[in-house]
Amino acid sequence: MVKADNNGYEDLIAQIDKERLPQHIAIIMDGNGRWAKQRNLIRSIGHREGMEAMRRTVEICRNIGIKILTVYAFSTENWLRPKEEVNFLMSLFAEYLRKELALLNEQDICLQLLGDSSKLPLSVQRELDHTLSATKNNQTMIFNIAVNYGSRIEITSAVKRIASLVEAGELKADEINEQLISDNLNTAGQIDPDLLIRTSSERRLSNFLLWQLAYTELAFVDIYWPDFGKRDLLAAIIDYQHRDRRFGGV
Numbered sequence: 001m002v003k004a005d006n007n008g009y010e011d012l013i014a015q016i017d018k019e020r021l022p023q024h025i026a027i028i029m030d031g032n033g034r035w036a037k038q039r040n041l042i043r044s045i046g047h048r049e050g051m052e053a054m055r056r057t058v059e060i061c062r063n064i065g066i067k068i069l070t071v072y073a074f075s076t077e078n079w080l081r082p083k084e085e086v087n088f089l090m091s092l093f094a095e096y097l098r099k100e101l102a103l104l105n106e107q108d109i110c111l112q113l114l115g116d117s118s119k120l121p122l123s124v125q126r127e128l129d130h131t132l133s134a135t136k137n138n139q140t141m142i143f144n145i146a147v148n149y150g151s152r153i154e155i156t157s158a159v160k161r162i163a164s165l166v167e168a169g170e171l172k173a174d175e176i177n178e179q180l181i182s183d184n185l186n187t188a189g190q191i192d193p194d195l196l197i198r199t200s201s202e203r204r205l206s207n208f209l210l211w212q213l214a215y216t217e218l219a220f221v222d223i224y225w226p227d228f229g230k231r232d233l234l235a236a237i238i239d240y241q242h243r244d245r246r247f248g249g250v
Contacts, residue, residue: 022194031200031224115149
């Protein structure tokens with residue numbers, strides 16, 4: 001199991017301005033396979049260690065007061081991966097839901113799904129439905145997990161729903177605005193991410209929250225996701241707090 005490097009953790013905690021925390025952090029968890037390859041291990045071990053990194057990240061976000069955490073777990077494009085790997089990822093997701101339900105409730109964390117669950121294996125759908133229902137009233141933090149998610153599909157679906165209202169005469173075209181589109185996305189009712197973190201040194205969004213990330217601060221971390229520890233998260237937050245967010249103003 002990966003032992004996250006948390007040396008200097010307390011020093012970093014002391015540098016955090018609790019009054020300027022990002023309210024919503026989004027993460028593209030990238031590099032599980034390359035982490036395993038680097039160590040001459042099979043990819044499934046990398047994915048399992050990636051799940052441990054996700055667990056660490058959920059814990060620290062909740063403990064320091066982050067209100068919303070969104071992670072990119074499985075994209076619509078990931079179905080193109082080898083069947084054996086996809087099956088393992090699905091079973092790993094179900095395992096996470098089973099093992100973490102008690103802790104999610106203990107920590108008052110509400111799990112929400114971004115994406116289309118109808119294409120997931122039935123056994124995974126059952127675990128997911130149970131966890132979503134069991135945590136729906138938790139209020140300390142929202143934990144969005146994007147599974148079978150693609151932002152272009154999300155935006156297209158929102159446009160179709162709005163278009164159907166126009167066709168039905170329930171909405172006029174000039175009544176369509178940014179808020180209406182936001183209200184028809186998977187993240188309806190949530191604030192947009194303040195900070196996006198992507199691991200593995202890649203510098204792209206990969207069809208993730210394209211609408212919601214319009215004014216998000218971006219942080220690209222040059223380590224693979226399984227190595228991402230508490231210190232790395234805190235360092236990204238501290239860097240975020242030193243930025244001047246003008247949202248197009250001066």
